Amino acid sequence: MAIDFSPVHRKETVIGTYARQFSVNDMRVATDDSINTLLDIVGDATDAEIVFLPFDPDANDPYAKPGEEKIGWSLGHLVAHVTATSEETAAIASILARGVPYGKEPRLRYETPWQDITTRDQAVQRLEESRRMRHAYLAAFPDVPHLENERELPETLIQHWGNMNAQGQFLLGLVHETEHHAQFREVKRQAREASLAEKV
Numbered sequence: 001m002a003i004d005f006s007p008v009h010r011k012e013t014v015i016g017t018y019a020r021q022f023s024v025n026d027m028r029v030a031t032d033d034s035i036n037t038l039l040d041i042v043g044d045a046t047d048a049e050i051v052f053l054p055f056d057p058d059a060n061d062p063y064a065k066p067g068e069e070k071i072g073w074s075l076g077h078l079v080a081h082v083t084a085t086s087e088e089t090a091a092i093a094s095i096l097a098r099g100v101p102y103g104k105e106p107r108l109r110y111e112t113p114w115q116d117i118t119t120r121d122q123a124v125q126r127l128e129e130s131r132r133m134r135h136a137y138l139a140a141f142p143d144v145p146h147l148e149n150e151r152e153l154p155e156t157l158i159q160h161w162g163n164m165n166a167q168g169q170f171l172l173g174l175v176h177e178t179e180h181h182a183q184f185r186e187v188k189r190q191a192r193e194a195s196l197a198e199k200v
Contacts, residue, residue, distance in 0.1 A: 001037075002029040005175050016162025019171040024141050027170050031086075031138075034177050035131045038082070039124065041184045042075050047119040049191035050076045075187055076117030082177040083130035084111035089173030090137035092151065097166035099146035104153055134173075141166065 003022060007013050022030075042050065056072035064071075073081070088109040095102050117123055151164040162168060 001033045001178070002026060003033075003171070003174070005171075005178050008175050009179065014160070014162035015172050015175050016158075016164045016168035018162075019167040020147070020165070022167055022171065024138050024145070027167070027174075028135060028138050030171070030174055031131065031134050034086075034174055034181075035127050037181055038079070038127055038177075038184060041181075041188050042079065042120065042123045042127070045075060045120050045123070045188065045191065046195060049188065049195055050074065050120055050123050051118050052187070052191035052194055054187045054190040073183070073187065074114065075184065075191065076123055077114035078180060078184055078187065079123045079126050080112045080114040080117055082180050083126055084109055085176050086173030087130060087133050087137075089169050089171075089176075090134045093166045093170035094137040094140040096149050096151060096164075096169055097141040097145035097147075099142075099149050101149070102151050104151075104157070138170070 003026060005018075008015050008018055051074050053074055054072035059070050059072050061069050088107065091108045092102055112126060117126060145166055147165050147167065149165060151169060153161070153164060158164075161172065164172070
């Protein structure tokens, strides 16, 4: 990865502070690094592996539909989730970079229904579409972005994330996405093992 998020993952710093050292190009390259990592994981998956529901004893999604709170997330589900988060944070970052005040609401999130991602080609399409969208949000940054413009957030979120300017807001999505990389790999491992077992 062009940007090492391990200090944030280890909670040695907060993303709002850590992000301020990185340029628009750094963020663009880091976006490509993360998406390429995910494409490496899902790129040779079969359609059956994309929809495989893994065993996940820690599954607990309080925002899920009733009955889906405890299910493991398929590769298709993970693709839908991480791309939605990264696109939302990128959209808000482009607003902040232009000097426009922005608060906690409204959310700028749309998540493709995970049940709609049922094939390898659909997963790849969603990742490449997300790459294009995130690049477009970075292209909307002015030549001299308003990096002094910080998002208006509750104190609890400022304590968790730090003060969030355009850089922090954009990279918040990538921090979240990279936190899911290991989950992608584990789901792929289980799905591949299930595929091989069916052939025996």
